[in-house]
Amino acid sequence: MEALVAIAIGVMTSCAIYLMLRARTFPVILGLTLLSYAVNLFIFVMGRLSTGNPAVIGSGETYPDPVPQALVLTAIVIGFAMTAFILVLALRARVELGNDHVDGNQEGRT
Amino acid sequence: MSLLLIVLLPLLGAVLPLLTERFGRNICAAVAVAAPLISAGLIISQLPAIFAGDIPIFHVPWLSNIGLDLSLRLDGLSLMFGLLITGIGLLVIFYALYYLSNKDSIGKFYAILQLFMMAMLGIVMADNLLLLIVFWELTSLSSFLLIGYWSYRSDARKGARMALAITGGGGLALLAGALLLGHMVGSFNLSVILSNGELIRDHKLYPIALVLILLGAFTKSAQFPFHFWLPHAMAAPTPVSAYLHSATMVKAGVFLLARLYPALAGSEMWFFIVTFVGLITLVYAAYTAMMKHDLKGLLAYSTISHLGLITMLLGLSTKLAATAAVFHIINHAIFKASLFMAAGIIDHETGTRDMRKINGLWQYMPQTALLAMVAAAAMAGVPLLNGFLSKEMFFNETLHLKSLGLFSWTVPVLATIAGIFAVAYSWRFIHDVFFNGKPVDLPKFPPHEPPPFMKAPVAILVVLCLLVGIMPNLTVAPFIDAASAAVAGAELEPYEISLWHGFNLPLLMSFTALAGGLLLYSxxxxxxxxxxxxxxxxxxxxxxxxxxxxxxxxxxxxxxxxNGSLQRYVAWFVGFTLVMGVVGIWPLANMTGTRPLMPLDGVSVIAAILLIAGSVGTVLIHHNRLASLLLLSVVGLIVSLIFVRFSAPDLALTQISVEVVTIVLMMLALYFLPQLSPRQSGTLRIIRDIALSGAAGIGVTVLTWAVLTRPYETIAGYFLENSVSGGGGTNVVNVILVDFRGFDTLGEITVLALAAVGILAMLRTLQLPNTSDPRSWAREIYPPILAVLARVLLPLALLVSAYIFMRGHNQPGGGFIAGLVTSVALILQYVSSGLSWIQERLRWNYRSVAALGVLIAALTGCGAFIFGYPFLTTSFTHIHWPLVGEFEIATAMVFDLGVYITVVGATLLALAQLGMLTHPSRIKRKLTEEIA
Known part of the structure; x- marks a missing residue:
């Protein structure tokens, strides 16, 4: 199971970074969203894998690590806020600059 | 304590002139005088103790970890410098009142001047080497401001920049040297450093430290080859030159040499570097001073030359060299400050400083002339004036030099030659300016005597020249005793300052210089x-x-x-992160740890396959934006399932609701963006990107695997144990969010609200160019079945979110999730029924809602103050609710309510603003504008 999780996170990271290296804003935002999934998962599994026992006192004998969970919960919400912000930024850039290249330049520089 | 006051009072004094400037120049000056006057008084009050051999010390631990303490000392050397700094400072304040015109801001001048005074007092009184350097840098900065006081003048700006660059660069070298010194001794305390001279000189790092520290001292004291900044700093107002460039700042370098004399002096290296740098400066600058036609240029080079003389004395390290150096520091400060002030008067009255034009002023301003002539005579070393005494001591010390063997005679000869030039330029100052025919087309004609008070500071200094010159033992002797004791330590030889030592070699050298100088001038x-x-x-x-x-x-x-290319930055960033990751992981002996692995099951494999397929698919079809967005949402869905699988119900709930909101938001944005991404990247670029992202993915996989297979220690135990007793809730994740780490959560909802406000700011003024081109994604804009269903679902969804909110403290749920569920329910109404429909029914200002949420959360935190607890301390109690049963109520729930409201407000603010772009009112407004 650990290998599966590791590979899944790795593939998500790869795809996210590839998208982030694209020249248009929308794929870059898709990449950022994907990367935030990957990173959230990564931080979450830093508490190691455990099944069938939520971090609710009295629900079982052992509990998973609640600290990464709490961190990731807020990270998901903040990640949403940042995605929304950057989306609107991209929108604004598109209107102001007349194109959606990440450098604000239709041809790109390189 | 009074030591601290001595240093800090001028800092306070720096503020007062700015406040009182509007009441007029005289009041401003009167206020400016106060702080230095008290400081000087405090220094004088310590006189008896210091003359008795005590060293008052003030010590307060500050940043003791790095060896920086606020410790001050007032020994003989600090005393002498302290009196020069405050005394001449007072005279300069007085003088500047008449020198500066009404157009110049006198408050600004006094403020910077006192800031400088504070820094200078700090240098001479610091008992900690690092503290000394802090003040040292402050003098560089404040002198930059003073030299550039007339900031509208290009030469002032350039001169200030040059001075800052040279002295600031030297300051960096000094800092490095001081750190080395502290490393050798193990302390930055000056008392410790000074008593460990032997250890320092034998240390293998000594040569490096010495060179670095000397660089600092030589740049500050304008020693060859760093001397050139000083003449250019003459673009400063003359009071600044009189203060900084004669008495104080340039003396900081020689002060440092004197201060560290017990620790650094006594080695061959010290002797050769310091003596010869001083000697070269002395002779070269004396020669150049003679050739300058600018009055202040002459004085600047003369200052450099005299600084060279003092440096050389400290380098010689002969019996009485330190005493002579200290004596000359005092004398030079006195006569040079008065000469600068006299030059300032002449400049002020004639409008020029060119000595080829200023001639014969004796007829126009005899009093100023007399004062300037006496001071210049002191500079030349004429008997009965202070300059003569220390210069003769200097000549005497050069004769004691034996280290150069057969060539020892060269030093006194060169010293005499420098003396000849000194007499020549002093005589030129007198003869060219006050005699030598008539003035040649002066900008201001005829010149006349300045106001009496402008001459008073000059007169005071000139009287001092005479008093010291005639009765040294009654005036300066105790100060020199105390100061040279502080420099030379216990090795101080008995000596006697007197006018007449009989016919001897130094006297002959003095008279050779006098006669030679007059001859040279002719x-x-x-x-x-x-x-x-x-x-x-x-x-x-x-x-x-x-x-x-x-x-x-x-x-x-x-x-x-x-080059402005985001793609390049991201590529560099990923590449660098990869390198760092490899460097970190490389030392691991084996990738797999000892933790037992979890068995694989079919559902997980299928989910992983879907996840991987979704991610790769998103990339493969990313040119079709809508399709790739839909695939991305599959990935988000599976991520929330992963959270369910691995015992994180809270995360799963959050993820799934955020997922909905995010995808809706992105579709909304996509509505206004191009639907397709053009295929622009070349093959090479694609190969590079695949290599980078592939490597990053492999790195993350390896890292995750390495971590997951290893056992670890966690701080979770604390939270699990204290969740019920301390936070009053059984859902540990929620208790962490609203209680243990409540402050973080407060920060996070603030960020959320800020992001929403940022979105509002960006969209409010946005006018879409192509609103006439609606996308046809659906045949029906508001499908009736969806609309009806959504309306029916709304109360149910609100009930669910209330339930999730209430139970959040004990069961999976909480403010974040409840807020997102509410948002999703409302967004569904927007989607199904349209903006106008909602706006008619829901007249909320989402901006205020988000702000209200943050406010509630913050005020709940503050509530703890009322009961005397720290910010965000929770209290809770159990109450009995009819029908529901035992129910627990905690202040954390109010905090969570704040979270809930913020999430609802911020989410809807962002979405509604974006949706608003297509609202008829926007478009209509645009049309009306076009018509208008």
Whole structure:
């Protein structure tokens, strides 16, 4: 199971970074969203894998690590806020600059 | 305590002139005088103790970890400098009142001057080497402001920049040297450093530390080859030159040499470097001073020359060298400050400083002339004046030099030659300015005597020249005793200052200099012609050219690295992170740890396959934006399932609701963006990107695997144990969010609200160019079945979110999730029924809602103050609710309510604003604007 999780996170990271290296804003935002999934998962599994026992006192004998969970919960919400912000930024850039290249330049520089 | 006051009072005094400037110049000056006056009084009050051999010390631990303490000392050397700084400072304040015109801001001048005074007092009184350097840098900065006081003048700006660059650079070298010194001794405390001279000189790092510290001292004291900044600093107002460039700042370098004398002096290296740098400066600057036609240029080079003399004395390290150096520091400060002030008067009254034009002023301003002549005579070393005494001591010390063997005679000869030039330029100052025919087209004619009070500071200093020169033992002797004891330590030899030592070699040297100087001056025309034929470097041009070259070079580097391409930055960033990751992981012996693995099951494999397929698919079809967005949402869905699988119900709930909101938001944005991404990247670029992202993915996989297979220690135990007893809730994740780490959560909802406000700001003024081109994603804009269903679902969804909110403290749920569920329910109404429909029914201002949420959360946190607890301390109690049963109520729930409201407000603010772009009112407004 650990290998599966590791590979899944790795593939998500790869795809996210590839998208982030694209020249248009929308794929870059898709990449950022994907990367935030990957990173959230990564931080979450830093508490190691455990099944069938939520971090609710009295629900079982052992509990998973609640600290990464709490961190990731807020990270998901903040990640949403940042995605929304950057989306609107991209929108604004598109209107102001007349194109959606990440450098604000239709041809790109390189 | 009074030691601290001595230093800090001028800092306070720096504020007062700015506040009182509007009440007039005289009041401003009167206020400006107060702080230095008290400081001087405090120093004088310590006189008896210091003359008795005590060293008052003030010590407060500050940043003791790095060896920086606020410790001050007032020994003989600090005393002498302290009196010079405050005394001459007071005279300069007085003088500047008459010198500066009404157009100049006198408050600003006094403020910076006192800031400088504070820094200078700090240097001479610091008992900690690091503290000394802090003040040292402060003098560099404040002198930059003072030199550039007339900031509208290009030469003032350039001179200030040059001074800052040279002295600031030296300051960096000094800092490095001081750190080495502290490393050798193990303390930055001056008392410790000074008593460990032997250890320092035998240390293998001594040569490096010495060179670095000397660099600092030589740049500050304008020693060859760093002397060139001082003449250019003459663009400063003359009171500044009188203060900084005669008595104080340039003396900081020689002060440092004197201060560290017990620790550093006594080695061959010290002797050779310090003596010869001083000697070269002494002779070269004396020669150049003679050739300058600018009055202040002459004085500047003369100052450099005298600083060279003092440096050389400290280098010689002969029996009475330190005493002579200390004595000359006092004398030079007195006569040079008065000469600068006299030069300022002449400049003020004639409008020029060119000695080829200013002639014969004796007829117009005899009193000023008399004062200037006495001071210049002191500079030349005429008997009965203070300059004579210390200069003769200097000649005497050069004769005691034996270290050069057969060539020892060269030093006294060169010293005499420098003396000849000194007499020549002093005589030139007198003869050219006050005699030598008639003035030649002066900008202001006829010149007349300045106001009496402008002459008073000069007169006071000139009287001091005479008093010290005639009765040294009654005036300065105790100060010199105390100061040279502090410099030379216990090795101080008994000595006697007197006017008459009989006919001896030093006297002969003095008279040779006097006669030779007069002779040299009579041959001046030939000399000037000789000088003009020589090669001259305009330091300012060279310096500016180098600065420009530096600027161009850094611009080139910046432009090459930073070409404005985000793709390039991301690539570099990923590449660098990869390198760092590899460096970190490389030392691991084996990738797999000892933790037992979890068995694989079919559902997980299928989910992983879906996840991988979704991610790869998103990339493969990313040119079709809508399709790839839909695939991305599959990934988000599976991520929330993963959270369910691995015992994180809270995360799963959050993820799934955020997922909905995010995808809706992205579709909304996509509505206004191009639907397709053009295929622009070349093959090479694609290969590079695949390599980078592939490597990053492999790195993350390896890292995750390595971590997951290893056991670990966690702080979770604390939270699990204290969740019920301390936070009153059984859902540990929620208790962490609203209680243990409540402050973080407060920060996070603030960020959320800020992001929403940012979105509002960006969208409010946005006018879409192509609103006439609606996308046809659906045949029906508001499908009736969806609309009806959504309306029916709304109360149910609100009930669910209330339930999730209430139980959040004990069961999976909480403010974040409940807020997101509410948002999703409302967004569904927007989607199904349209903006106008909602706006008619829901008249909320989402901006205020988000702000209200943050406010509630913050106020709940503050509520703890009322009961005397720290911010965000929770209290809770159990109550009995009919029908529901035992129910627990905690202040954390109010905090969570704040979270809930913020989430609802921020989410809807962002979405509604984006949706608003297509609202008829927007478009209509645009149309009306076009019509108008």
């Amino acid at each position: 041959q001046r025309r030939g000399l000037f012609a000789f000088y003009e034929r020589g090669f001259h470097l305009d330091e300012k041009l060279v310096f500016e050219a180098r600065v420009q070259r530096g600027v161009r070079a850094s611009q080139w580097i910046t432009n090459t690295l930073e």
